[in-house]
Amino acid sequence: MQPSAFPALAEQDVPALVAKLAERLQARGxxxxxxxxxxxxxxxxxxxxLAGSSVWFERGFVTYSNAAKTEMLGxxxxxxxxxxxxxxPVARAMAEGAIARGAPARAAVAVTGVAGPAGGSPDKPVxxxxxxxxVDGQVRTERRxxxxxxxxxxxxxxxxxxxxxxxLLAR
Numbered sequence: 001m002q003p004s005a006f007p008a009l010a011e012q013d014v015p016a017l018v019a020k021l022a023e024r025l026q027a028r029g030x031x032x033x034x035x036x037x038x039x040x041x042x043x044x045x046x047x048x049x050l051a052g053s054s055v056w057f058e059r060g061f062v063t064y065s066n067a068a069k070t071e072m073l074g075x076x077x078x079x080x081x082x083x084x085x086x087x088x089p090v091a092r093a094m095a096e097g098a099i100a101r102g103a104p105a106r107a108a109v110a111v112t113g114v115a116g117p118a119g120g121s122p123d124k125p126v127x128x129x130x131x132x133x134x135v136d137g138q139v140r141t142e143r144r145x146x147x148x149x150x151x152x153x154x155x156x157x158x159x160x161x162x163x164x165x166x167x168l169l170a171r
Contacts, residue, residue: 073097095132
């Protein structure tokens with residue numbers, strides 16, 4: 001697939017994922033929250049594009065800077081210093097913080113990554129994204145690397161974050 005084609009395909013699929021997410025959250029009577037860095041609020045935006053989302057979408061935290069992660073989500077600054085913002089411990093702490101500070105949310109997704117075109121390193125190249133999902137107190141994290149330009153990486157991150165949350169809520 002051509003890198004430039006992915007965002008368009010992902011954007012077409014996202015409304016269907018959001019509808020399924022809404023259905024699963026409403027079936028449980030749950031609210032959700034987002035904690036976003038590299039996507040800058042795109043996941044929350046996709047969720048709230050669906051009319052009636054106030055029934056199941058509680059809030060979104062856009063925590064682009066390290067200070068915002070600490071202030072808004074309670075991520076320990078020492079954790080960021082030790083592991084970097086794009087890391088498993090920070091993604092986990094972001095998901096936990098979204099739940100802790102997003103009550104009554106019982107589901108959350110957090111993303112932190114390097115969307116590019118700059119900012120990558122040998123350990124964390126452009127396209128590296130750490131995800132954290134919290135579902136009813138259980139946190140799962142995962143690292144993915146997406147190829148393509150900034151728009152492609154961000155679109156793939158939104159899609160994967162929502163797709164995985166839908167799958168986790170099916171269990």
